[in-house]
Amino acid sequence: MKSIQDLDRIRQKSLEKVNLRRNVEDANVEAEASGEGLTDGKPKDVLVCGGTGCTSSGCQKIINKMEIQLEKHQLKKEVKLIKTGCFGLCEAGPIVIVHPEGAFYSRIKEKDVEEIVEEHLLKGKVVTHLLFKGAIDGDQVKPIDEVDFYKKQQRVALRNCGLISPEDIEEYIAFDGYKALSKVLTEMTPEEAIDEVKKSGLRGRGGGGFPTGLKWEFTAKAEGDQKYVACNADEGDPGAFMDRSVLEGDPHAIVEAMAIAGYAVGADMGYVYIRAEYPIAVARLQIAIEDARKFGLLGKSIFGTDFNFDMEIRLGAGAFVCGEETALINSIEGKRGMPRPRPPFPAHKGIWDKPTLLNNVETYANIPQIILNGAEWYSSIGTEKSKGTKVFALGGKINNTGLLEIPMGTTLREVIYEVGGGIPNGKAFKAVQTGGPSGGCIPADHLDAAIDYDNLISLGSMMGSGGMIVMDEDNCMVDIARFFLDFTVDESCGKCTPCREGTKRMLEILERITEGEGEEADLNKLESLAKTIKNTSLCGLGQTAPNPVLSTLHYFRHEYEAHVKDKKCPAGVCQGLLQYLVIPEACKKCGICANKCPVNCIDGVKGKEVYVIRQADCIKCGACMAACPFKAIKKG
Amino acid sequence: MITVKINGFEVKVEKDTTILEAANKIGIKIPTFCHDPRLRPHGSCRICTVEVKGGRNLPTACTTPVFEGMEVETESEGVVEARKEILDLLLANHPLDCLTCQQAGRCALQDLCFQYDVKESSYGGAKKEFEIDNSNPFYYSDQNKCILCGKCVYVCSQLQCTDAIGFAERGFPTHIATPFNQGLEESTCVSCGNCVSVCPVGALVPKSKEKFRYWETSPVRTTCSYCGVGCQMDLLVKDNKIVEIQPAMGPSNEGLLCVKGKFAYNFIGHPDRLKAPLIRKNGKLEEGTWEEAYELISSKIAEAKETLGPNSVAGLSSARCTTEENYLLQKLMRAVVGTNNVDHCARL
Numbered sequence: 009m010k011s012i013q014d015l016d017r018i019r020q021k022s023l024e025k026v027n028l029r030r031n032v033e034d035a036n037v038e039a040e041a042s043g044e045g046l047t048d049g050k051p052k053d054v055l056v057c058g059g060t061g062c063t064s065s066g067c068q069k070i071i072n073k074m075e076i077q078l079e080k081h082q083l084k085k086e087v088k089l090i091k092t093g094c095f096g097l098c099e100a101g102p103i104v105i106v107h108p109e110g111a112f113y114s115r116i117k118e119k120d121v122e123e124i125v126e127e128h129l130l131k132g133k134v135v136t137h138l139l140f141k142g143a144i145d146g147d148q149v150k151p152i153d154e155v156d157f158y159k160k161q162q163r164v165a166l167r168n169c170g171l172i173s174p175e176d177i178e179e180y181i182a183f184d185g186y187k188a189l190s191k192v193l194t195e196m197t198p199e200e201a202i203d204e205v206k207k208s209g210l211r212g213r214g215g216g217g218f219p220t221g222l223k224w225e226f227t228a229k230a231e232g233d234q235k236y237v238a239c240n241a242d243e244g245d246p247g248a249f250m251d252r253s254v255l256e257g258d259p260h261a262i263v264e265a266m267a268i269a270g271y272a273v274g275a276d277m278g279y280v281y282i283r284a285e286y287p288i289a290v291a292r293l294q295i296a297i298e299d300a301r302k303f304g305l306l307g308k309s310i311f312g313t314d315f316n317f318d319m320e321i322r323l324g325a326g327a328f329v330c331g332e333e334t335a336l337i338n339s340i341e342g343k344r345g346m347p348r349p350r351p352p353f354p355a356h357k358g359i360w361d362k363p364t365l366l367n368n369v370e371t372y373a374n375i376p377q378i379i380l381n382g383a384e385w386y387s388s389i390g391t392e393k394s395k396g397t398k399v400f401a402l403g404g405k406i407n408n409t410g411l412l413e414i415p416m417g418t419t420l421r422e423v424i425y426e427v428g429g430g431i432p433n434g435k436a437f438k439a440v441q442t443g444g445p446s447g448g449c450i451p452a453d454h455l456d457a458a459i460d461y462d463n464l465i466s467l468g469s470m471m472g473s474g475g476m477i478v479m480d481e482d483n484c485m486v487d488i489a490r491f492f493l494d495f496t497v498d499e500s501c502g503k504c505t506p507c508r509e510g511t512k513r514m515l516e517i518l519e520r521i522t523e524g525e526g527e528e529a530d531l532n533k534l535e536s537l538a539k540t541i542k543n544t545s546l547c548g549l550g551q552t553a554p555n556p557v558l559s560t561l562h563y564f565r566h567e568y569e570a571h572v573k574d575k576k577c578p579a580g581v582c583q584g585l586l587q588y589l590v591i592p593e594a595c596k597k598c599g600i601c602a603n604k605c606p607v608n609c610i611d612g613v614k615g616k617e618v619y620v621i622r623q624a625d626c627i628k629c630g631a632c633m634a635a636c637p638f639k640a641i642k643k644g
Numbered sequence: 645m646i647t648v649k650i651n652g653f654e655v656k657v658e659k660d661t662t663i664l665e666a667a668n669k670i671g672i673k674i675p676t677f678c679h680d681p682r683l684r685p686h687g688s689c690r691i692c693t694v695e696v697k698g699g700r701n702l703p704t705a706c707t708t709p710v711f712e713g714m715e716v717e718t719e720s721e722g723v724v725e726a727r728k729e730i731l732d733l734l735l736a737n738h739p740l741d742c743l744t745c746q747q748a749g750r751c752a753l754q755d756l757c758f759q760y761d762v763k764e765s766s767y768g769g770a771k772k773e774f775e776i777d778n779s780n781p782f783y784y785s786d787q788n789k790c791i792l793c794g795k796c797v798y799v800c801s802q803l804q805c806t807d808a809i810g811f812a813e814r815g816f817p818t819h820i821a822t823p824f825n826q827g828l829e830e831s832t833c834v835s836c837g838n839c840v841s842v843c844p845v846g847a848l849v850p851k852s853k854e855k856f857r858y859w860e861t862s863p864v865r866t867t868c869s870y871c872g873v874g875c876q877m878d879l880l881v882k883d884n885k886i887v888e889i890q891p892a893m894g895p896s897n898e899g900l901l902c903v904k905g906k907f908a909y910n911f912i913g914h915p916d917r918l919k920a921p922l923i924r925k926n927g928k929l930e931e932g933t934w935e936e937a938y939e940l941i942s943s944k945i946a947e948a949k950e951t952l953g954p955n956s957v958a959g960l961s962s963a964r965c966t967t968e969e970n971y972l973l974q975k976l977m978r979a980v981v982g983t984n985n986v987d988h989c990a991r992l
Binding site: 327329346351497499500501503505506508509510512513516533536537540545551 | 733815
């Protein structure tokens with residue numbers, strides 16, 4: 009590819025490939041099985057999610073079965089089978105979407121494939137009983153984008169995820185791929201490109217929220233004979249997988265964005281630092297880079313200009329701290345992943361001490377759209393200081409677990425109750441944890457807070473990379489704090505004293521509290537130690553490590569007090585504070601509990617005596633309570 | 645020049661000066677464990693944390709460059725509180741055996757705990773449990789005492805360029821180790837002892853034959869006699885006996901020594917050491933005076949030159965001499981004796 013005309017030609021040629029997906033019929037498909045209005049013979053695109061979630065739940069088997077079935081029914085010409093990236097609703101996987109109807113099949117098993125092929129693909133009848141439960145309203149089938157989970161979403165960074173084959177560069181080009189790069193290279197100066205990003209108001213999606221355009225400007229202005237751009241794909245927050253999904257579903261967006269960034273800051277080389285635990289993302293990104301080279305979109309004289317750019321992948325070895333920019337740079341250089349003091353910032357001294365632009369995957373994923381649609385369009389989305397959309401990984405006690413992208417300014421309530429579908433089993437919402445191990449827990453009082461960088465910080469949490477974990481009445485907040493701190497203690501690099509030694513002592517105090525050995529003075533000690541760790545740690549990992557403890561101490565101090573003063577865990581989670589007791593009047597003397605007890609600590613005589621648990625020997629496994637048919641055992 | 649205010653005192657410094665350097669310039673001492681001006685700043689220990697007016701947290705003086713109008717407090721309430729907490733945390737993971745620790749008296753941890761009134765740690769909990777590595781013939785490595793300032797690692801990699809040690813594991817279990825934890829003897833360690841010299845605590849200590857306390861010694865600045873580099877060093881002397889050697893910041897060694905300079909000093913006071921020239925008389929070596937010896941040498945050279953010619957004489961010099969001394973020897977041989985027979989022990 010030598011020119012924009014070449015790109016246009018490829019786009020025109022590829023449009024045909026994706027036509028069914030571009031014009032999703034807005035007409036609802038009759039779910040009725042009358043046999044009339046069959047669409048048999050009509051072309052269909054069958055999209056099977058090939059993200060990590062659906063891969064784990066067996067999508068490959070479905071694809072294989074589908075291949076056989078299509079062959080069998082001689083449908084290979086009419087039906088295109090495409091393995092895509094993540095659709096977001098991982099909990100409902102494996103997911104199969106059939107276009108042009110946009111029929112949303114969920115939790116598909118191998119045995120369901122035949123029915124989908126024979127009924128839907130062959131006869132045109134949507135198999136309603138296999139549809140996602142939210143995708144059917146009365147007798148109307150709702151296309152995927154009208155399902156509640158997707159309705160409030162606005163997909164910018166995830167626009168191609170679940171829509172294109174990530175391993176087919178032509179599909180990406182068909183959806184305006186590399187058009188932004190061609191625009192930047194032929195119509196804009198590097199300064200204009202930076203200006204566009206600045207005006208868009210985009211802020212770093214890795215968690216810090218630093219204005220992206222400013223970072224680009226600093227790197228562009230930094231003096232250096234060689235500059236680099238780098239992409240932080242070392243996503244490490246427990247439960248967060250937005251970057252993985254972008255790379256698995258739309259890797260060319262990152263290739264394109266990094267080339268744009270390279271042009272803007274004056275770099276001819278890019279590095280993507282990605283964790284080795286993301287094998288699918290690594291493989292697809294590698295294919296994308298190679299295809300981009302073949303198409304002349306990476307390499308020398310891109311689009312016939314004098315701009316050269318190439319990129320390489322660097323694999324991380326599973327250290328959370330390598331998501332910190334200076335530790336990541338050390339790791340790219342082949343050194344131990346430990347942070348460096350800042351200043352100097354990477355914009356001045358980054359990889360091999362050369363000016364380096366480092367952005368997160370999701371940040372990059374927004375760039376081509378900002379260039380194509382303009383800064384004004386992007387900044388029209390979101391709140392005053394947080395523009396655009398943000399991807400969140402919603403998990404925990406929530407009905408719709410998965411990945412979602414919402415405009416900044418959406419409230420927590422909308423995300424949890426509308427997109428997320430609320431709390432399962434009628435339980436009460438207690439708190440939502442944002443920002444992963446660096447974030448904090450936000451209680452129900454603040455559910456109407458609009459999600460943006462500054463609001464979350466003022467609530468004692470942070471945006472982070474976008475983890476969002478919902479907790480209900482059954483979660484103990486002390487235990488939650490302990491869980492997150494346990495993670496940071498494990499992931500501290502060990503370089504600076506406050507983080508290495510301090511977080512460990514905080515964890516020990518929390519462990520004491522959850523085991524029922526806490527004292528009131530421990531709470532003050534936690535707070536003062538947390539302050540020192542926040543104020544004096546070298547990098548963001550240490551500076552934010554106390555946040556889960558501080559925010560739970562702030563909003564749920566009563567739970568801590570119950571643990572240390574009354575020696576009770578109100579949520580009934582902390583085993584050290586639990587007792588299993590037989591309710592004598594409810595006990596039917598059946599002896600099932602005694603049989604189930606793994607340590608034989610339940611005494612009684614079958615049919616004659618009420619059973620009693622010897623507390624001294626009880627290991628609090630809860631087997632008796634689960635086994636009792638008469639609900640005669642309580643936790644207290 | 646940039647003007648900054650430290651504890652109310654104004655100081656003018658060059659751009660890119662750190663707070664620590666600026667404070668040093670006006671005699672304000674900020675405590676450090678991990679700082680060494682010869683190393684790339686790494687900001688590990690965080691004890692030099694200071695307060696900068698308008699700053700979000702407490703930056704480290706050793707890594708933070710000054711800016712115009714910067715106002716710094718080095719001993720504010722918040723700073724002292726943070727330093728005490730850091731010392732408390734270090735002590736919690738440190739064997740409190742100062743009574744028998746060889747490093748007592750020049751231990752930075754001991755000194756700072758004294759300065760900030762930290763008597764003991766307020767934490768219980770896990771403590772390091774490492775075996776002492778005594779496989780190196782010249783020094784012990786006791787990881788239980790290590791505060792992970794990292795100076796040994798960086799001195800080994802950045803200054804000595806040996807890379808024998810590094811960090812192993814991460815978080816709380818982090819420790820200094822040789823590759824695959826095989827111990828110092830199996831490592832690429834050249835026993836230069838520069839790590840020992842920079843260790844602020846008792847984690848790396850020389851294997852000393854003497855029992856002494858640092859406050860009993862007095863330093864004697866001298867030039868190392870082993871080679872011509874001219875390394876400056878301080879002999880630590882107790883009761884007229886050298887008990888340890890510390891490198892000094894000489895222009896040619898900048899605080900570094902090699903294995904010989906650092907550890908091989910026992911010959912100095914050794915009973916077998918030659919203190920006067922030995923002259924063979926009747927087949928037996930006997931002590932003589934320098935005058936006698938020089939008289940003998942010059943007469944023998946003159947005799948040989950006279951009877952057998954100048955080329956019957958050769959001058960053999962030593963790598964332990966300075967360049968100037970070697971120059972003088974060859975000059976003597978060529979100009980006075982008249983021969984080009986000049987050689988050097990390192991070639992043999």
